[in-house]
Amino acid sequence: MPGPTALNFSEATSHDMFAQRLPQSKDDSLPQVLAAAVTHLHALIRELRPTQADWRKVIEFLTDVGHASDERRQEWVLLSDLLGASALVEEINSRRPKTATPNTVRGPFFRADVPQLPLGGNISLDGIGETLDVFGRVQDLDGDPIANAEIITWQANAQGFYENQQPDLQPEFNLRGCFRTDTDGRFHYRTIKPCGYGVPDDGPVGKLLRQAGYPLCRPAHLHFMIKAPEFETVTTHIYDGSDPHLAEDAIFAVKPELVRTFEQQGKGWLLKLTFIMVRARRGAGT
Amino acid sequence: MPGPTALNFSEATSHDMFAQRLPQSKDDSLPQVLAAAVTHLHALIRELRPTQADWRKVIEFLTDVGHASDERRQEWVLLSDLLGASALVEEINSRRPKTATPNTVRGPFFRADVPQLPLGGNISLDGIGETLDVFGRVQDLDGDPIANAEIITWQANAQGFYENQQPDLQPEFNLRGCFRTDTDGRFHYRTIKPCGYGVPDDGPVGKLLRQAGYPLCRPAHLHFMIKAPEFETVTTHIYDGSDPHLAEDAIFAVKPELVRTFEQQGKGWLLKLTFIMVRARRGAGT
Structure with a gap:
């Protein structure tokens, strides 16, 4: 079993834990874009403190937006x-x-x-x-x-x-x-x-x-x-x-x-x- | 035609302009959630500085995620x-x-x-x-x-x-x-x-x-x-x-x-x- 720090996911560490798993190359912008997006996403979640039910509503909203988009409607x-x-x-x-x-x-x-x-x-x-x-x-x-x-x-x-x-x-x-x-x-x-x-x-x-x-x-x-x-x-x-x-x-x-x-x-x-x-x-x- | 300040959308003002259009009631959490989400979204955009073509890729990704979701797959x-x-x-x-x-x-x-x-x-x-x-x-x-x-x-x-x-x-x-x-x-x-x-x-x-x-x-x-x-x-x-x-x-x-x-x-x-x-x-x- 891994040591306790490897599983130390917390409000304070969550975005860094994500970023640390990405390659640290400066040539590729995708990992940097993802790390920045996750940093803001996690900060927003910490700020709003949604319940699991709130978060399911967010997922439902995104699902509805996806299903409402087709060739005629974006x-x-x-x-x-x-x-x-x-x-x-x-x-x-x-x-x-x-x-x-x-x-x-x-x-x-x-x-x-x-x-x-x-x-x-x-x-x-x-x-x-x-x-x-x-x-x-x-x-x-x-x-x-x-x-x-x-x-x-x-x-x-x-x-x-x-x-x-x-x-x-x-x-x-x-x-x-x-x-x-x-x-x-x-x-x-x-x-x-x-x-x-x-x-x-x-x-x-x-x-x-x-x-x-x-x-x-x-x-x-x-x-x-x-x-x-x-x-x-x-x-x-x-x-x-x-x-x-x-x-x-x-x-x-x-x-x-x-x-x-x-x-x-x-x-x-x-x-x-x-x-x-x-x-x-x-x-x-x- | 409105005065220039009413149309003063800029990198510095964009998230505030959005928030100011929402009702300022403390009883309703939806406007606060939206204002917080937009503040982080705009900060991320300012940080990453996507081109219009980059942003279209983001929209395409979201569209693809939406279309990949159905009853069997979330x-x-x-x-x-x-x-x-x-x-x-x-x-x-x-x-x-x-x-x-x-x-x-x-x-x-x-x-x-x-x-x-x-x-x-x-x-x-x-x-x-x-x-x-x-x-x-x-x-x-x-x-x-x-x-x-x-x-x-x-x-x-x-x-x-x-x-x-x-x-x-x-x-x-x-x-x-x-x-x-x-x-x-x-x-x-x-x-x-x-x-x-x-x-x-x-x-x-x-x-x-x-x-x-x-x-x-x-x-x-x-x-x-x-x-x-x-x-x-x-x-x-x-x-x-x-x-x-x-x-x-x-x-x-x-x-x-x-x-x-x-x-x-x-x-x-x-x-x-x-x-x-x-x-x-x-x-x-x-």
Whole structure:
């Protein structure tokens, strides 16, 4: 039988005992990541002092979140977003010059398989809502146009729902589109004015946060992902400056630089945008 | 548009911004639990400084763990066990007198629906392995017998696998049984000598920890859950004192009080046990 110190698991030693079993190589980051995660996890457990029944509830919650995630719904991204983790990761990695368009959280409703449309196309496939004409330009830090940049946009409808939340009510790919900028870096398309919305609270993550009294609203916005060779990909939102909930965005994704005025134009609306991209450093991921 | 401070999300403020949105009531523990969890989560992110791609790997890992969990397999319990979280929760809640049998981690292979057998029954349904006769007594702190206590036992086979890991190779309920102590608090049953084993590494949790170089062995043991009215339920392991891996149990569940000598007896083995239970405090969960 081993000596008593080898079995000396206690509140004071638990995280060190875990770390000591990992290889001490400095070349491999995974053991360091695990050791850091376990240190914080054990500190949290010592602080909260859950009973076994409490801990089983934590396991049940994680199990429910896992079962609520599928191809259509990414409940883990929602959890990361609502706990401010996604925004913090963006913040840590946002080292762009002040004049460049900042990134913000991608959110759980992105789809990569969106069809490409000609400039001027209408992404509102059901025609429901107040029309919005979007005119944009993509340029570099010097103001020079970026031609053939790929613009992927997605947004909620006038009731605040994305098409993948309402597969039976909205046409597939409703309010999603992919465009290419022209030689002058310009793009335009037609859509409808999006509505702000409550974050989905029909899954385990939304239910938990609502139960805790956490505000679950998102101000009205359009999503954009903009890719161009040799430039850092921009993944961002553009917010409607008239939305009353700008300061209490549930996922901490509002930045002053991303708020714009939607201009009234006859019965519809007009939005003018400029996206300013930064050249990718050599070897850096885009 | 709100003033700049309302949108002042930064590395320094992120966890406070989250906490400030929660109700400040002291009666409700959920907001406090969430605020504490977010404080540690954000501190970990600040420490590790993941890229967006790193963070997507974390989300993918959680998604994989979720999808690997079903009625037969609880990958979250395995994760909690291997990160030492389950052992720490047990440690925090173990406030028994020194002479009482301590709890340890329940583990992911427990099944509640095990059939009840008469005393002396054989739980080895396939007869494979060296026979082991278990003779036990359940008593209180004064040494008085606890009659009609329920003993649920489960264990790995001689190759180190539980029946619910090998539904096609082992009979259902192989090496599981439920017994009742007699009027003298005694029970006995026949089984086979269990083998130590590697923690399952075919799922995302085992794969990750193996990749990190973490040792994944568990010394040979029997599991017991013992219930009796008015007593705290004992959920524990009994370890084979001759196992060479006692000091490096992957889930930190070995305690010196739970290590026993398996005595040779002809061609088979004999194990004598005493479980000492503590009266439950009024109103406390058992």
